[in-house]
Amino acid sequence: MKNEILRLEKVTVIRDEVTLLDNFNLHIFQGEIMGLVCINANGKEPLIQLISQNLPIHYGRVYFNEVLVNNYRHSPMTMNKVAVIEQKSRLIEDLSVADNVFVLRRGFRKYVISPRVLNEQFRQFAQEIDADIDGRDLVAHLSPYQKCVVELLRAVIMGAKLVVIRDVSNCIGAADLIRFHELLRYYCGKGFSFLYICNHHEEAFKICTRMSLMKDGKILRVFDRNQFQNDNIVPYYVGEFADLAAPETDVGRKDSILAFQNVCTEKLRDMTFTVARGECTVLFDMDNTVLPDIMRIMNGRLYPDSGTVFLEGAVFTQEAAQHALEGTIAFIGEDPIRTMLFKEMSYLDNLCFLLDQKNNGVRLNRRIVRSIAREYEPVIGPEIYETNIMNLKIQSLYDLIYYRIQLFHPKIVFCVQPFAGADMYLRRHLIGLINRLKQKGITVIFLSVNIADSLMVADKLIRLEKGRFNSEYLRSEFNLFRSEGTTLEELFQ
Incomplete structure (x- = not known):
């Protein structure tokens, strides 16, 4: 039986009389990459905030690691073991890679810090995935792909149960994206779970084990991997692009x-x-x-x-x-x-x-x-x-x-x-x-x-x-x- 990492059950979030999440349902299991394709941006940011922290909701329940952590009666405002990797890096540019990975994570309580020890610990994790990154390097000197890898390693080291990957294809090249997808598959095999958020179904098809389609803060449909076909997407939005052919040019x-x-x-x-x-x-x-x-x-x-x-x-x-x-x-x-x-x-x-x-x-x-x-x-x-x-x-x-x-x-x-x-x-x-x-x-x-x-x-x-x-x-x-x-x-x- 699969362990359930995250379940949002009929969640509704309303702010300033605007419905951000509407009867929202989402299940993510251990060791899977759940895709979330957003037809429009409505609800994307509130969803990520809610997954990361147990903020007030108007209706529904949120379970994390099979424990009820949030409901419409009481929202404890506690943080969940979730990491977010997105186009804008959350790393501190002027600090080293090792400092970002170890010192700045929640729960780090050492008063005397040995850079040599931290660099050696990072080297072991980087070597495991064949990442050519030195713990002594300044983050500012890293490529966008290397920054994503460092953030992924930080999520693994801090023990995140769920890693949200958001629109990373906008900042790393196609060749590096293939390599990053391989890392996600590797850590899936290690029991980590991912929510892969993007704006195009073809990108989700390449990496996800299942895919949800969201519009206006509501899940329209969930696709299993054997349903990853363009014909299944057409009724929801692809057909609207049929009249957008480029002008003919010779x-x-x-x-x-x-x-x-x-x-x-x-x-x-x-x-x-x-x-x-x-x-x-x-x-x-x-x-x-x-x-x-x-x-x-x-x-x-x-x-x-x-x-x-x-x-x-x-x-x-x-x-x-x-x-x-x-x-x-x-x-x-x-x-x-x-x-x-x-x-x-x-x-x-x-x-x-x-x-x-x-x-x-x-x-x-x-x-x-x-x-x-x-x-x-x-x-x-x-x-x-x-x-x-x-x-x-x-x-x-x-x-x-x-x-x-x-x-x-x-x-x-x-x-x-x-x-x-x-x-x-x-x-x-x-x-x-x-x-x-x-x-x-x-x-x-x-x-x-x-x-x-x-x-x-x-x-x-x-x-x-x-x-x-x-x-x-x-x-x-x-x-x-x-x-x-x-x-x-x-x-x-």
């Missing part, structure tokens, strides 16, 4: 707008690839190592040690990069709502922000701004006159970011991990916004370590591995793989 006949030719930096090794004008290209970094260097080259902060970058047929120098930022190139960062919007400015001021920075750009005045408002109001709606953008929903904030780029109308826009952290409804919305950029003739380049949903809008995928160009796939080949029942992710494994 990539083969377009001229090159961007080319890297034998480019070398600290991370790039004879990097060579070409992007055609007007297409959407995914630069898929299998190792999550080269994308920062590509970004720094394109924004003029890094010049290659050797090789040449061509933009519209001309050599792309650092001086040319400065001119390009004034009209030819634009960037949408990984967390654009936090990094690209000005909370103190109105919607219109945010929308027009880049215009006066453009080469030969217009000098903004009230007449120009009113003209822009009249042009975009039919598309944006009355929100265009909002003075406090923090009153807007997340989709409206993304509209603001993408319409700002559309109004600026660069020749190329680089999108860093455009779908990272987005639930399925927001991903659908983003695909529509990206297609609008393409329809305006703007070349779109994704810088990605995870290609989930990127192929819905891409014309070409370029695979980068170990600092080099590896392979290239056109849109016609995406459909070929699907027809053969194979995804590009599976092909790369």
